Amino acid sequence: QVQLQQWGAGLLKPSETLSLTCAVYGGSFSNYYWSWIRQSPGKGLEWIGEINHRGRSNYNPSLKSRVTISVDTSKNQFSLELSSVTAADTAVYYCARAPWSGSYYDSWGQGTLVTVSS
Amino acid sequence: QSALTQPASVSGSPGQSITISCTGTNSDVGSYNLVSWYQQHPGKAPKLMIHEVNSRPSGVSNRFSGSKSGNTASLTISGLQAEDEADYYCCSYAGSSTYVFGTGTKVTVL
Numbered sequence: 001q002v003q004l005q006q007w008g009a010g011l012l013k014p015s016e017t018l019s020l021t022c023a024v025y026g027g028s029f030s031n032y033y034w035s036w037i038r039q040s041p042g043k044g045l046e047w048i049g050e051i052n053h054r055g056r057s058n059y060n061p062s063l064k065s066r067v068t069i070s071v072d073t074s075k076n077q078f079s080l081e082l083s084s085v086t087a088a089d090t091a092v093y094y095c096a097r098a099p100w101s102g103s104y105y106d107s108w109g110q111g112t113l114v115t116v117s118s
Numbered sequence: 119q120s121a122l123t124q125p126a127s128v129s130g131s132p133g134q135s136i137t138i139s140c141t142g143t144n145s146d147v148g149s150y151n152l153v154s155w156y157q158q159h160p161g162k163a164p165k166l167m168i169h170e171v172n173s174r175p176s177g178v179s180n181r182f183s184g185s186k187s188g189n190t191a192s193l194t195i196s197g198l199q200a201e202d203e204a205d206y207y208c209c210s211y212a213g214s215s216t217y218v219f220g221t222g223t224k225v226t227v228l
Contacts, residue, residue: 037219044121045156045164045207047217058215061119094163102211104154104169111163 002027004109006095008080012116018082022095022109029053029076033098035105036069036080038091046091050101051078058101085116122147122208122220129226135196138223140208141189146218148189152211155184155193159204167206168193195225203227 008020022034035050049059051069059067068081082089095109123141130136140147140155147153151171156164166175168184171191181196191210195202208220 044222045209045219047209047219050215060216101215102150102152102217104152104166104209105156105164106166106169106175108163108165 002097002107004095004097004107006093006109006112008093008112008114010113010115012085012114014086014116014118015084016116018085018089018093018114018116019079020093020095020112020114021077021079024076024078024097027097027107029073031099033101033103034069034071034078035096035098036093037096037105038093039111040088040091043091048080048082048093050098052101087116090114090116119212119216119218122210122218124206124208124220124223126221127224127226129228130195130198131228132198132200134198135194136198136225138193138195138206138208138225140191140193140210140220142191142210142218143189146210146212147186147191149213150211151186153184153186153191154209155182156207156209157202157204158207164207198227200227 003025006022030053033050036048051057066083071078092111096105097107155168158164171186172184212218
C-alpha cells in the first residue's frame with residue numbers, strides 16, 4: 001500500500017519561493033507520474049504539474065514560468081518549487097500519484113497548507 | 119485552459135439517485151476517455167472514485183458509476199447514503215500533457 005508523505009514551509013512572505021517535498025513509501029517509484037495539485041481556501045482543485053522518475057516534467061501553462069518540479073530517485077522523493085509567490089498562491093498543496101501521464105490520481109498526500117502573507 | 123463546469127450543489131434524500139454533470143469542451147472531455155472523479159470530505163485529501171470515464175477502483179462502492187456523452191461527463195450515485203455527503207470533482211486530460219479539474223459540486227444528503 002503506497003503512502004505519500006509531504007512537508008515544507010507553511011508560511012511565506014510575498015516574493016519568496018515555495019518549496020515542498022513528497023516522499024513515496026511502499027510502492028514502485030519508477031512506474032508512475034508524480035504530481036502536485038493545489039486547492040485555494042474554499043475553492044476547487046488546480047493541477048500544477050507532474051514529473052516521472054526520468055525527470056520528464058509537464059506544467060500547467062498558467063504557472064509554468066514560476067514552477068519547477070524535480071525528482072530524487074535515490075530517496076523516492078519529488079519536490080515542488082514555486083517562485084515569486086503572492087497571496088493568490090495561498091492554498092493547500094497536495095502531492096499525488098498517476099499511473100501514467102494524463103491518467104488519474106490514485107494516491108494522495110495529506111496536504112500542506114501554505115499561507116502567503118506579509 | 120478553463121475549469122470544467124459542474125453544478126455548485128446537488129442534493130437528494132437517502133436511497134435516491136443523483137447525477138453530477140461535468141461539462142468541458144472538445145479539447146478535453148470531448149476528446150479523451152480520461153475523465154476521473156474524486157470525492158473530498160472536509161479537511162481531507164481527495165479520493166479517487168471513478169477513472170477513465172466509467173472504471174471503478176477496487177474498494178469503491180458499486181453505487182458510484184460514470185458515463186460520458188460528447189463534452190459532458192457524469193457521475194451517478196445510486197442509493198444515496200449519509201456518508202456520500204462531500205464535495206465531488208471531475209478531472210480530464212486536456213491534451214499537451216496537461217490536466218483540468220472541474221469547479222466542484224457539494225452533495226448534500228437531505
